[in-house]
Amino acid sequence: LAQSINIQGNNSDEIIAVLQDLPTFCDGYFAITTDGNTRYYAVSTKEEASTWVNSIREGRQSSISRKMGHDGDKPYPKSWEYIDQRGASSYNRKLRIKERIRDIEQKEMEMTGFVGKTGVMPRGYYG
Numbered sequence: 147l148a149q150s151i152n153i154q155g156n157n158s159d160e161i162i163a164v165l166q167d168l169p170t171f172c173d174g175y176f177a178i179t180t181d182g183n184t185r186y187y188a189v190s191t192k193e194e195a196s197t198w199v200n201s202i203r204e205g206r207q208s209s210i211s212r213k214m215g216h217d218g219d220k221p222y223p224k225s226w227e228y229i230d231q232r233g234a235s236s237y238n239r240k241l242r243i244k245e246r247i248r249d250i251e252q253k254e255m256e257m258t259g260f261v262g263k264t265g266v267m268p269r270g271y272y273g
């Protein structure tokens with residue numbers, strides 16, 4: 147049976163569902179959770195799953211080291227900088243969307259307080 151190699155914790159019901167749908171030629175899989183979404187990847191061997199997980203962890207650690215300025219004299223390809231910029235842009239876009247939705251929901255809640263029980267907005271006194 148396939149070996150589970152997790153980047154982050156998984157729900158056991160999800161793992162059972164994945165194992166049922168795993169192709170017969172795949173002997174391993176790994177799961178990656180980002181932004182609350184879990185993606186499962188089937189691979190041919192357990193060793194290949196371990197290699198993928200180790201590579202991802204190493205990349206994450208090198209990214210953290212680079213951002214902290216501890217990368218030393220290691221060269222960093224321009225194409226990787228572009229990919230980093232795209233990831234940061236996508237992340238910031240999602241944050242802006244979530245913030246905008248939160249603001250809209252808060253305004254809607256404030257407006258429901260004005261409407262009252264009658265369902266009609268009260269009118270001011272213009273005397």
